[in-house]
Amino acid sequence: MARKLKGKHITSKGLKGSLARLKVQDQLNAKSLKNAETDKQNQIKKQKSITTSKKQKRNNAKQAIVPKGFMPFKIDDTVLLIGEGDFSFAKSLIVQNFILPENLIATSYDSADEVRAKYPGVEDTLAQLKSEGVRIIHDVDATDLPKTLNLTLNSKQRRSLSKVKLFPDGRRLRYIMFNFPHTGSGIKDQDRNIKRHQEFMVAFFQNCNRVFDLVNVANLKHDDFAGYRDNNQGDAGSGGDEDGKTLVSLFEGEPYNSWTIKALAKNEGLKVAQSGRFEWAMFPEYHHKRTNSGAKDTTKPANERDARLYMFEKFTARREKKRENDSDSDSD
Numbered sequence: 217m218a219r220k221l222k223g224k225h226i227t228s229k230g231l232k233g234s235l236a237r238l239k240v241q242d243q244l245n246a247k248s249l250k251n252a253e254t255d256k257q258n259q260i261k262k263q264k265s266i267t268t269s270k271k272q273k274r275n276n277a278k279q280a281i282v283p284k285g286f287m288p289f290k291i292d293d294t295v296l297l298i299g300e301g302d303f304s305f306a307k308s309l310i311v312q313n314f315i316l317p318e319n320l321i322a323t324s325y326d327s328a329d330e331v332r333a334k335y336p337g338v339e340d341t342l343a344q345l346k347s348e349g350v351r352i353i354h355d356v357d358a359t360d361l362p363k364t365l366n367l368t369l370n371s372k373q374r375r376s377l378s379k380v381k382l383f384p385d386g387r388r389l390r391y392i393m394f395n396f397p398h399t400g401s402g403i404k405d406q407d408r409n410i411k412r413h414q415e416f417m418v419a420f421f422q423n424c425n426r427v428f429d430l431v432n433v434a435n436l437k438h439d440d441f442a443g444y445r446d447n448n449q450g451d452a453g454s455g456g457d458e459d460g461k462t463l464v465s466l467f468e469g470e471p472y473n474s475w476t477i478k479a480l481a482k483n484e485g486l487k488v489a490q491s492g493r494f495e496w497a498m499f500p501e502y503h504h505k506r507t508n509s510g511a512k513d514t515t516k517p518a519n520e521r522d523a524r525l526y527m528f529e530k531f532t533a534r535r536e537k538k539r540e541n542d543s544d545s546d547s548d
Contacts (some may be wrong), residue, residue, distance in 0.1 A: 223467070225248065230366075232524075234517065235341075241533050243256070243339055249406070253471075253474055255500045255532065256398060261305065261337040264357050275477045278373075280464065283401045283495075283496020284498075285492060285493045285494055285498050285525070286312065286462060286491065286492025286493055286494065286496065286500065286525045287423060287446035287496070288391065288490070288512055288525070288527050289315055289391070290462075291313065291314065291315060291316055292316060292319065293315065293319060293390040293391060294319045294320075294383060294387055294388065294389050294390045294391070294394070295315055295319060295320050295321070295390065295391045295392075295393060296321045296323070296389055296392045297320070297321065297322040297323060297393050297394075297395075297490075298356065298358050298361075298392060298393065298394040298420075298516070299323070299324070299325055299394050299395065299397060300322050300323060300335070300336035300395075301324065301326075301331075301335065302324055302325045302331070302334075302338050302341060302343060302503060302506075303331075303338065303341050303345060303352070303505045304341060304501050304502045305322060305395055305499060305501075306322035306345055306350060307341050307344065307345060307502075308500065308501035308502045309499075310345065310348055310350060310501040311457055311501050312498070312499065312500075312501075317345070317349040317350045317388075318349040318350075318413070318510055319349035320349045320350045320351070321350070321353065321358035321382070321383075321384075322345065322350055322352055322353075322357075323352075323353045323365075324353075324354050324356065325355070325356060325357060325358070325480075326354065326355075327354050327355050331354065331418070331536060336364070353365065358394060358416075358420045358423065359416065359419035359420060359423060360423065361423040361424070361426065361427050361428060362423065362426050362430060365381065365382070365427065366432050367380045367427060367431065368380075376484070378530055380430045382427075382431045387424065388431065388432045389427065389428060389431045389445075389460050390460060390461070391460065391461055391462070391463055392424045392427060392428075392460065392462050392463065393462075393463040393464075394420060394462075394463070394465075395465045395504075396463065396466065396504060396518075396523070397413075397416065397417065397420065398413070398463055399412055399416050399464075402518050403495065405426040408469055409471060410474045410475060413471075414475055414476070414480055417464075417477060417480050417481075418480050418484065419474060420482065421480065421481055421484040421486055421528070422484055423528075424460075424462045424484065425484060425486075427460075427497070428437070428459055428460035431460075432459060432460055459530045461489060461527050461528060461529050462481075462486065462529075463525060463526065463527055463528075464526050464528070465494045465523055465524065465525045465526070466523065466526070467521050467522070467523050468521070468522040468524060469522070470522060477526060478526075481526075481528045482531070484531065485530055485531050485532075486528040486530060486531060487528065487529065487531040488526055488527065488528060489527045490527045491524055491526045491527065492525055493521035493522075493523075493524060493525070494525045496523075497519075504519075513524035
């Protein structure tokens with residue numbers, strides 16, 4: 217009977233026709249409900265898809281954002297890098313446009329031959345840096361900088377109170393930077409190892425002060441009306457920016473915390489002017505290597521380790537007095 221209802225009985229009169237039409241209407245209603253439910257489910261799936269897509273985009277955007285670390289440099293600052301290994305940090309500074317090539321001097325403790333033997337492919341890096349205008353110096357000892365940088369004053373310079381030229385045009389040196397200093401001695405006893413590195417850092421801070429004094433000292437000339445006058449802007453020795461600043465990056469945790477880097481610097485007349493996270497992602501070309509193992513990496517990849525960058529400046533009573541006055545002025 218059901219098959220008959222689908223056919224000609226739809227148009228029949230009487231009870232059969234009514235039943236047939238009612239059956240068809242029920243079928244249409246059921247189909248409409250099913251279609252509506254299908255549309256609803258499709259809308260839900262579409263909305264979920266849109267929401268998921270938005271979340272994915274947000275997540276991708278978060279992943280794309282490079283955490284901002286401490287960047288002390290302006291592009292026209294003059295920088296002396298100490299203890300470069302494969303010179304990849306110097307390369308990153310230039311490739312990322314943090315420093316003008318002619319404003320950068322990159323040095324290594326190793327000789328040129330030792331650098332080539334330790335770091336396969338370093339020739340390409342050195343060639344690129346030199347072609348850009350970066351000055352490369354080998355055999356530079358962090359604990360004997362004036363001598364190994366050939367910055368000693370001759371008798372004529374001493375008499376004329378002239379400064380030593382580190383850059384050809386006699387520009388002041390703004391920063392000396394030493395990334396992850398290490399003696400490479402491999403002392404197993406931790407207490408002795410810490411003491412050795414403390415002595416190493418004290419010598420480095422002392423040498424930085426000497427270099428800044430030699431390179432940034434005011435070129436004083438006699439003035440018949442007012443005694444000596446400063447031909448260069450700034451007041452060398454006064455604790456101003458012209459004194460230069462020392463930058464040191466260190467890994468967080470032990471044994472580095474036990475070096476007490478701030479206390480060591482303070483004993484040499486330096487204090488922390490600023491510090492911040494050393495963000496590896498800011499220097500994608502930089503490949504940290506062990507001091508005494510050349511191309512081998514550290515036990516744990518360096519870019520997975522937390523590190524901090526410290527900026528040290530000369531501590532002088534004059535500077536502290538100026539800061540106190542500035543603070544009083546601001547409070548008014």
